[in-house]
Amino acid sequence: MEQLKTLLDYVIPGISLGTIYALIALGFTIIYRVTEVINFAQGEFVMLGAMCMATFTRTLDLPIPVGFALSVLVVTLLGALMEWLTIRPIRKASVVSMIIVTIGCSIFIRGVAMFLWGKDALPWLEIGSQEAILLPGDIRVSPQTLWILGITLSVVFLAHLFFEHTFTGKSMTACASNRTAAHLMGIPVERMILYSFALSGALGAVSGIVISLTYFPAYDMGASLGLKGFAAAILGGLGNNLGAVIGGVTLGLLESLGIGFLSRVVQISSGYKDVIALLVLVLVLVIRPSGIMGFRSHDKG
Secondary structure: OHHHHHHHHHHHHHHHHHHHHHHHHHHHHHHHHHHOOOOOOHHHHHHHHHHHHHHHHHHOOOOHHHHHHHHHHHHHHHHHHHHHHHHHHHOOOOHHHHHHHHHHHHHHHHHHHHHHHOOOOOOOOOOOOOOOEEEOOOEEEOHHHHHHHHHHHHHHHHHHHHHHHOHHHHHHHHHHHOHHHHHHOOOOHHHHHHHHHHHHHHHHHHHHHHHOOOOOOOOOHHHHHHHHHHHHHHHHOOOOHHHHHHHHHHHHHHHHHHHHHHHOOOOOOHHHHHHHHHHHHHHHHHHOOOOOOOOOOOOOO
């Protein structure tokens, strides 16, 4: 019983963290499916969501639901603005060139964030009681964990409904399958690309908001979280929405279990979670580059 309790102490936070990685991975996947571009500014969308939420709720003292909606709106618009200003003008350039542009955008956004908010971390987000909830078997779960699971799973479900049951979502999927055919069918491909960056920004913002429930938001948090999301997307199968969710949860569990059990044997810092993500990324690229779900790219014209 004690061993089961210890295992659950690692599994529950791992799943909670993994759902956040899943949202970040979904942001990578959505843009990649429509454009074949890996948006390395995705981590900065996460950072902006966290920083905006802290500003709206702590500095401006707005209600949490209002701060949440405004933060998502701001980052969604910034995602669309990034596509309009940097990707659309070079849409006929090579994919590598566009990836390099996203790296430049990441550096620029991080610099602007440091100028606006400074180098010091902002207060984390507090929702409701902070007292741990006691579950059967003497298992304690923090309310933040339940909020993270509730919000992230809800967003993943809404994303599924969007792609499966809305015209815009199906149009974006059509562009992912074959861009030329989608264009011939009258689907505005450029608009779908714009929507993919906007939606990616929205998912990044939600990721940043929920992660600020357990971490102090800071201007430089995006690089690490972007690496985790990218590793999760590769693990699940880059370009596959379900794979992004599976890859995120798997990576979160690997990190939590790995650090948890290693800390019982040797002195190890939680900062080594970044090493685990990088190791997973390298191993997947070497052993199974297509990832768990093995998405196969189609001709996009």
